[in-house]
Amino acid sequence: MIAHQDVHIIDDDQNIRRVLASTLSSARTISHEYGTAAEFLEAGPHIGGCVVTDVRLPDMDGIRLVEILRERKFDLPILVMTGYADVDLAVRAMKAGAADFLAKPFSNAAFLEKIETCLAIGRARTRVHTRRRNAAERLSALSGRESQVLRLVIGGKQNKCIAWDLGISIKTVEVHRAHIMEKTGASSIVELARMWEISGMGSVEDDASMSPALALGA
Structure with a gap:
């Protein structure tokens, strides 16, 4: 029918x-x-x-x-x-x-x-x-810095590398990651990666080359 x-x-x-x-x-x-x-x-x-x-x-x-x-x-x-x-x-x-x-x-x-x-x-x-809309809405709750951290996390970078790339402390990275999980409701990095891909937010490599000199404040 x-x-x-x-x-x-x-x-x-x-x-x-x-x-x-x-x-x-x-x-x-x-x-x-x-x-x-x-x-x-x-x-x-x-x-x-x-x-x-x-x-x-x-x-x-x-x-x-x-x-x-x-x-x-x-x-x-x-x-x-x-x-x-x-x-x-x-x-x-x-x-x-x-x-x-x-x-x-x-x-x-x-x-x-x-x-x-x-x-x-x-x-x-x-x-x-x-x-796609639901994923985009969940990701839109992230701050600019949290989005940067998320890009690097799902790009496979470890906390210490993320801290160096963004010119922030490892502890701050950990705090951002905790906020990301809380705001998006994701249960794993795999789920976050899928959410990012589905949302069409862009390539995870877009911010990968960001240096501390270009990084925004934490």
């Missing part, structure tokens, strides 16, 4: 839109219809679900739409519908970022199967974004 997530249908043929919407309704899935790419773009932002678009639209082709959505950091999976003669164009759309394509004519079962796959992709992306 398809989860309760919205599906956005973009096709200039109203009859096709209605058939697809009816098929989705039978699977207890809400749909929204758009006759052009511009109409869809103007209706944003769209949260959750996926997009179904014909490869040939009145105002642009599917590839350009996918490119625009990618430029706008749009993350909903896109299913491209195409006629037999447009398969190469649909493949190009996938290379541009579409999740899948479906050649016309297709059965309701085939359509629902593709939608279910796209929705699953969307849910997976949502989980990744949630983990």
Whole structure:
């Protein structure tokens, strides 16, 4: 059974839109219809679900739409519908970022199967974004100095090396490490490293070359 997530249908043929919407309704899935790419773009932002678009639209082709959505950091999976003669164009759309394509004519079962796959992709992306946001929020509680210490810790440096690099005492390093564990709620250095990686905060080597002369006050 398809989860309760919205599906956005973009096709200039109203009859096709209605058939697809009816098929989705039978699977207890809400749909929204758009006759052009511009109409869809103007209706944003769209949260959750996926997009179904014909490869040939009145105002642009599917590839350009996918490119625009990618430029706008749009993350909903896109299913491209195409006629037999447009398969190469649909493949190009996938290379541009579409999740899948479906050649016309297709059965309701085939359509629902593709939608279910796209929705699953969307849910997976949502989980990744949630983990990234949570990790970033936990790390944002750290002071600038604590972030520097954390970079060096997960980079494999020992306390005495961190103290030398930052021009602070070993005891101060230990205090910073204790605060880092407390603020982030991490139970180990491995968990901290994963948190840092997931958050997309940057390379752990960014501060590794910091000398005492350049270090901030403890």
